[in-house]
Amino acid sequence: MSIPLIVFFACALLAVAGAVTLILAREPVHSALALIVVMLSLAILYLLLGSDFIAAVQILVYGGAIMVLFVYVIMLLNAGAEERTDFSKLAKFAGVPLGFFLLLWTAHWLAHSPAGRAAGTGGAARHGVSTIDLSLLIFRKYLFPFEATSILILVAILGALVLARKSE
Amino acid sequence: MIPLPAEQLLNLHRVAPEVVLCVFGIVIMVVDPFVQAAGRRALGWLAFIGALTALASVHLAAHFPGRAYSDLVNVDRFSIFVHVVVIGAASLAILGSLDYLEGEGLQRGEYYALVLFATAGMGILAGANELVTAFIGLEMSSISSYVLAGFRRRALPSNEASVKYFLLGSFATAFFLYGIAMVYGATGTTLISGIQTFLVSLPPSQHLPALAILGLGLIFVGLGFKVVVAPFQAYAPDVYEGAPTPVTALLASAPKVATFALMLRVFYVSFGSAQHLWFWVIWISAVLTMFIGNLGALMQTNVKRMLGYSSIAHAGYILVAFAASTDLGIAAALFYLSAYVLMKVGAFLVVTHLGQQGERRLAVADYAGLGMKQPVLAACFSLFLFSLLGLPVTGGFLGKFFAFQSALDAKIVWLVVIAGINSVIGAYYYLRVIIAMYFWEPSQDYTPTPVAPALSAALLVAAAGTLYLGLLPTRVLVLAKAAADSLSLLSLR
Numbered sequence: 317m318s319i320p321l322i323v324f325f326a327c328a329l330l331a332v333a334g335a336v337t338l339i340l341a342r343e344p345v346h347s348a349l350a351l352i353v354v355m356l357s358l359a360i361l362y363l364l365l366g367s368d369f370i371a372a373v374q375i376l377v378y379g380g381a382i383m384v385l386f387v388y389v390i391m392l393l394n395a396g397a398e399e400r401t402d403f404s405k406l407a408k409f410a411g412v413p414l415g416f417f418l419l420l421w422t423a424h425w426l427a428h429s430p431a432g433r434a435a436g437t438g439g440a441a442r443h444g445v446s447t448i449d450l451s452l453l454i455f456r457k458y459l460f461p462f463e464a465t466s467i468l469i470l471v472a473i474l475g476a477l478v479l480a481r482k483s484e
Numbered sequence: 485m486i487p488l489p490a491e492q493l494l495n496l497h498r499v500a501p502e503v504v505l506c507v508f509g510i511v512i513m514v515v516d517p518f519v520q521a522a523g524r525r526a527l528g529w530l531a532f533i534g535a536l537t538a539l540a541s542v543h544l545a546a547h548f549p550g551r552a553y554s555d556l557v558n559v560d561r562f563s564i565f566v567h568v569v570v571i572g573a574a575s576l577a578i579l580g581s582l583d584y585l586e587g588e589g590l591q592r593g594e595y596y597a598l599v600l601f602a603t604a605g606m607g608i609l610a611g612a613n614e615l616v617t618a619f620i621g622l623e624m625s626s627i628s629s630y631v632l633a634g635f636r637r638r639a640l641p642s643n644e645a646s647v648k649y650f651l652l653g654s655f656a657t658a659f660f661l662y663g664i665a666m667v668y669g670a671t672g673t674t675l676i677s678g679i680q681t682f683l684v685s686l687p688p689s690q691h692l693p694a695l696a697i698l699g700l701g702l703i704f705v706g707l708g709f710k711v712v713v714a715p716f717q718a719y720a721p722d723v724y725e726g727a728p729t730p731v732t733a734l735l736a737s738a739p740k741v742a743t744f745a746l747m748l749r750v751f752y753v754s755f756g757s758a759q760h761l762w763f764w765v766i767w768i769s770a771v772l773t774m775f776i777g778n779l780g781a782l783m784q785t786n787v788k789r790m791l792g793y794s795s796i797a798h799a800g801y802i803l804v805a806f807a808a809s810t811d812l813g814i815a816a817a818l819f820y821l822s823a824y825v826l827m828k829v830g831a832f833l834v835v836t837h838l839g840q841q842g843e844r845r846l847a848v849a850d851y852a853g854l855g856m857k858q859p860v861l862a863a864c865f866s867l868f869l870f871s872l873l874g875l876p877v878t879g880g881f882l883g884k885f886f887a888f889q890s891a892l893d894a895k896i897v898w899l900v901v902i903a904g905i906n907s908v909i910g911a912y913y914y915l916r917v918i919i920a921m922y923f924w925e926p927s928q929d930y931t932p933t934p935v936a937p938a939l940s941a942a943l944l945v946a947a948a949g950t951l952y953l954g955l956l957p958t959r960v961l962v963l964a965k966a967a968a969d970s971l972s973l974l975s976l977r
Contacts, residue, residue: 460499460553461617464608467506468624471601474513475631478594479646 324364331357344395348386355379369447498552498559499611500541501567502604508534509600516593524591528582531596535575535603542567551613555675558613565818565967566610566745570738573825574603577734579942580833584730587841590635599734602628606742615664615674618746622660622710625739626653633727633735639843645726652709652719660706666699667754679754692758700755704765707750710743713803714772717796721780724792729839732788733832736795737825744802744821748814751806753971759809766807767899773800774906781913788835788846790913791828794872797910798824804903805887808894814968816886819961823879823953827871830946834865837935845930848917853926861935862921864947871950873914874907879953886961 334353341347355378362371454462496503512527512534519527546564551557578599585591605624612618630653634646668674670693671682683692709716724732751762777797784790802824805817838854838861839845855862871880884907888900935943953960 457554458556458616460556461614461620464502464617464620464624467601467604468620468627470510471598471624471627471631474594474597474601475627478592478598478631479634479637 320364323360327357327360327364331361342397342400344390344398345387348383348390351386352379352383355383369450494548495552495557497548498545498550499557499608500545501538501571502607504538504541505534505571505600505604505607508537509597509604512593512597512600516597519593521591524593525582525586527593528578528585528591528596531600532575532578534600535571535578538603538607539568539571539575542571555677556614556617557608557611558676559611560967560970561963562745562749562818562967562971563611565822565963566741567607569741569822569825570606570610571603573738573741573829574599574606574734576829576833576942576946577730577738579938580733580829580836581728581730582938583936584728584836584939588636588728590728595632595635598628598632602632602734603738606738609742610745612746612749613676615667615676615750619657619661619664622743622746623657625742626657626710629653629731629735629739632731633723635731636728639726641722641726642728643726645723648719648726649723656706656709656716658706659702659709663699663702663704663706666695666702668699670694670696670699676749676754680756683755683757692761696755697758697761700750700758700762701765703750704747704762707743707747708769711740711747711799712773712796713769713799714776714796715769717773717776717799720796721789721792724795725786725789729788729832729836729843732792733829733836736792736832737828740795740799741821741825744806744817748806748817748971752809752814756809763807763809766803767896770800770803770807770899771902773797773803774903775800778906778909778913782909784913785848786846787848787851787917788832788839788843790848790917791831791835794910794913795828797906798828798872800906801884801887801903804891804896804899807896807899808890810890810894811965811968811972812893813887813890814971815961815964816883816890818964818967819953819957820883820887822960822964823871823883823950826946826949826953827868827878827880830943830950831865831868831872833939833942833946834861834868837861837933837939840933848920849924850927850930851917851920852924853921854932855922856926857930857932858935861943864943866918866921867947867950869914869918871954873911877951877954879950879957882954882957 331354334350334357337350338347338354341350355374359371359374359379362368362374508531512530515530516524516527542564545559545567549559549561552559578596581595581599585595602625605621605626605628608621609618609625612621630646630650633649634642636642664674667679671679673679673682679696683696686692705716712720724736727735751766755762774797777793777795777800781790781793781797784793798820802817802820805813805820807813808816835846838851854865867878871878874881874884884903888903891900891903
């Protein structure tokens with residue numbers, strides 16, 4: 317077994333384990349931590365597929381910014397342990413079998429259809445856009461809207477400040 | 485290839501108005517914390533100077549026509565015309581805001597910065613040759629508008645206006661974005677001229693891709709919301725009524741002009757070959773817009789809200805010229821827009837002054853006897869109302885005249901008949917205010933306050949402009965025609 321394959325299985329298992337913990341954990345903070353595990357292992361999976369830019373964005377945006385937002389909301393709401401209710405009947409009798417069906421169907425598609433195989437082995441990513449192509453687009457072709465976006469974000473920050481600050 | 489510095493400089497010249505507006509906006513933000521509360525008024529003047537500088541830099545940009553930034557921005561006579569109208573409207577609104585904010589205790593640098601950023605966004609919208617760039621411009625102008633609408637934070641109607649505008653506006657931009665994505669999926673480009681090239685190059689036997697048509701529909705929803713045409717007008721009266729009046733003056737004028745400009749580019753240039761598909765959409769929307777606007781205005785006793793409805797009706801008249809979809813129709817729409825901006829900003833600025841602190845006096849009854857108490861102000865207001873109504877000697881009359889004429893030339897007779905009926909309906913509610921001003925017994929509890937110099941200057945410019953367009957329309961009309969021609973050069977017809 318090659319090293320990338322070992323890394324792949326390790327990260328894949330970690331991602332699934334993180335996702336399951338995310339759902340089952342009773343403390344919102346634990347769920348948030350589990351989500352970080354999912355995000356990071358997904359980032360490594362993207363790296364294995366050769367999409368280094370997506371991997372970096374995944375860590376910066378999802379692992380960084382969005383997670384901070386989640387933790388912040390949990391803190392502001394002062395959320396304690398969640399209450400357990402019984403499973404909804406629909407989820408139990410329709411959701412679980414449908415979930416398994418979806419899993420099997422996806423596995424079948426990956427294994428047997430040509431497009432699925434290509435996707436499964438990262439064929440699409442290899443012919444995909446490199447970081448260089450992407451940066452050429454952003455900083456050359458779309459330079460103007462990119463710079464305008466900075467003003468747009470400034471406007472959003474300014475607006476939030478105006479509406480949220482204490483009246484004088 | 486690395487772009488040469490000379491080319492960069494050229495590009496910068498072409499977006500000079502936007503750069504100037506953004507720089508002034510940022511300077512105001514930076515200076516704001518160091519200015520005493522009493523001196524904040526100076527920031528307003530700085531913003532006004534910024535707007536005038538931007539107006540001057542439009543002249544600079546006009547010397548370098550062509551495409552900039554890998555064809556994303558287009559400087560032609562059309563974009564120049566729209567720039568002048570938009571920035572002019574913003575300058576008038578800034579002049580009208582100075583004393584209003586003072587009276588409401590809202591004098592802040594952020595206000596002026598947001599107005600300048602919004603104007604920069606509209607400028608981008610006017611010059612965009614690419615849909616993603618246009619989207620950024622639209623968002624810049626919209627997000628600033630949401631905040632400006634809620635600037636009177638302690639007034640409930642203002643909060644309502646802001647939230648309504650924000651929620652519905654976000655949906656509208658999402659529709660617009662979805663539309664862009666679909667058009668891109670169908671044609672493989674987001675360049676406005678690129679879409680046109682693709683659609684024209686389709687063999688005649690082949691139908692337009694369904695995805696492109698669907699995308700055009702979604703773009704119409706998104707832009708129709710921003711220019712306030714039916715059936716996307718429901719939010720407008722509440723927003724126009726709740727927003728601070730000088731902000732309403734801005735919202736009802738400049739964004740409409742800029743968004744109409746983009747709409748013309750998308751429909752007339754990109755989808756010019758699909759005119760048979762969108763003609764009836766525009767036709768039906770125009771009829772609905774005119775009736776909803778005019779009948780809605782008929783029921784109002786609040787002058788501010790009535791003017792809000794009337795601005796919906798005017799979007800309908802502009803759609804009449806749009807439906808003609810000829811060079812003449814576009815020139816008429818541009819002329820109408822410039823006249824509309826002057827009279828609408830003027831009318832709302834009068835309401836700004838007469839509303840008094842806290843915007844208490846907005847009912848028609850509050851205008852009773854104004855003709856005796858403040859004859860000059862009443863005369864100005866009457867002029868704007870006559871122009872909105874479309875009486876001769878005013879810009880509004882010629883705007884309507886050219887719009888209807890171009891529609892008649894394009895053999896859209898029924899639409900013109902309906903527009904004529906609507907103009908007559910409009911007479912009732914405009915004249916009611918004028919009658920109240922001159923023939924009703926003046927209310928006793930009102931002591932007129934003198935009009936501040938800045939506001940009077942703005943009113944004077946608006947009134948003079950309205951008369952100028954009504955008496956000597958040739959110059960502006962020639963410019964509008966040249967602007968329309970530069971658009972149709974693109975449309976290969």
